[in-house]
Amino acid sequence: MGFIILDRLSTERSLMAETTRVVVAKVGLDGHDRGAKIIARALRDAGMEVIYTGLHQTPEQIVETTIQEDADAIGVSILSGAHMTLVPRIIELLEENDAGDVLVFVGGTIPKDDIPKLKEAGVGEVFTPGTPTKKAVEYLQEAVAAS
Amino acid sequence: MSDNELTERLLSGDRRALARVISKIEDEDPETPDIISDLYPLTGAALSVGFTGPPGAGKSSIIAKLIELFREEDKKIGVVSVDPSSPFTKGAILGDRIRLADHFLDKNVFIRSMGNRGHLGGLAGGSRLAGLAMEAYGMDVVVYETMGVGQGEVEVASAADTVVLCLQPGAGDAVQALKAGVMEIADIFCINKSDHPQANEAKAQVRSTLEIGHELDPDAPMPPIIMTRGDTGEGVEELKEVIEEHRVSLEESGELGERRRASQREFVVSWAMNKMQNEMQERLEKEDKEIMERVYNRELDPISASEKIFEEI
Secondary structure, three states: OOOHHHHHHHHHHHHOOOOOOOEEEEOOOOOOHHHHHHHHHHHHHHOEEEOOOOEOHHHHHHHHHHHOOOOOOEEEEOOOOOOHHHHHHHHHHHHHHHOOOOOEEEEEEEOOOOHHHHHHHHOEEEOOOOOOHHHHHHHHHHEEEEE | OOOHHHHEEEEOOOHHHHHHHHHHHHHOOOOOOHHHHHHHHHOOOOOOOEOOOOOOOOOHHHHHHHHHHHHOOOOOOEEOOOOOOOOOOEEEEEEEEEHHHHHHOOOEEEEEEEEOOOOOOOOOOHHHHHHHHHHHHHOEEEEOOOOOOOOOOOHHHHHHEEEEEEEOOOOOHHHHOOOOOHHHHHEEEEOOOOOOOOOOHHHHHHHHHHHHHHHHOOOOOOOOOOOOOOOOOOOHHHHHHHHHHHHHHHHHHHHHHHHHHHHHHHHHHHHHHHHHHHHHHHHHHHHOOHHHHHHHOOOOOEEEEEEEHHHOO
């Protein structure tokens, strides 16, 4: 058994390219982080490194974390209804910090009408309740590979 | 972008460049050796402290308080914080930042989370080089936080000049289990959660273990045991003083130089070994597939197979 696992691990290591790093963030006054934790776990299981920020983060804190961690993407989880203010602010700050190449995706209770507006503001994709985690993982894998 | 430009940006205080350099280190990017050779001469002055101990002892919370105290003195601080990567998917959830959130917007604090990516010893393969990059960037203090460790993960002792072992009360058996290995590399002991009813007991256990060592080797200094509370910050000021005193005593006794020579030597050997290991791995995969087939079929034993690969390098 030991031999088999070692063999598998080292094969993976030598094939390892750049590891995808994703910040999963809870923004604003919103204490519900189960969704964020589930997506964090799903991304981990897909082989990504997930930097989890914890609750009640400001857009400024999220962007600074993303810069220091040199992350490829930010997954913003938001259920408070303040997404039209907070999410565009994150994108604005990324651009101000010369980090406009970081992919932003959103998960949460986002009304249908707001989705095109968020995308216009620069959000890559929006995932609403009920989305299978697999879909979000696949989206992120493809989007990061394409960038 | 050329390395030189990236290095120059790092040295001019661009934190994005520092972040990018650390990624290159982590990804074992072929440009890494050149970058490190530019940065290395600029390192060595920072106060480097390693925090280690079992998961949940409170390392991140104590570091958060410590950062606060160093910031009051206007010192710049870098933190390299390691969490485990999944051995199966290579993925990781890096959550040490949660406790450090108060410092996210302070431009003089740079926190980097790392998955250990299969590296053994409690740190990630790139942790030490990341710490060097932070030193070159101008950090006065570099803190290494290991992933939660058990007995044998002692690499932090060669990364940092001063090692703090954080323990928590109510885990009497854990303290017993930590008698060897990690207990031996600590310069300072920190019993966190000092409000716990068994805190004094934990302290007494650590002390009695240390006293035995002291009796056997009376010349060795008795490491201080500091009681702290990560939640309120109680005791962390004392911890900081003890850390600084330790550094001074290392300098005065000349032990700092000795320790660093030993750790640099170790680093050079481990880097070379790592390279060799990768080469052997590649050999095994690309050219000698039939060797493994023979091992699987019990025609060749694993030791003979490994010697065959070794000879061919």
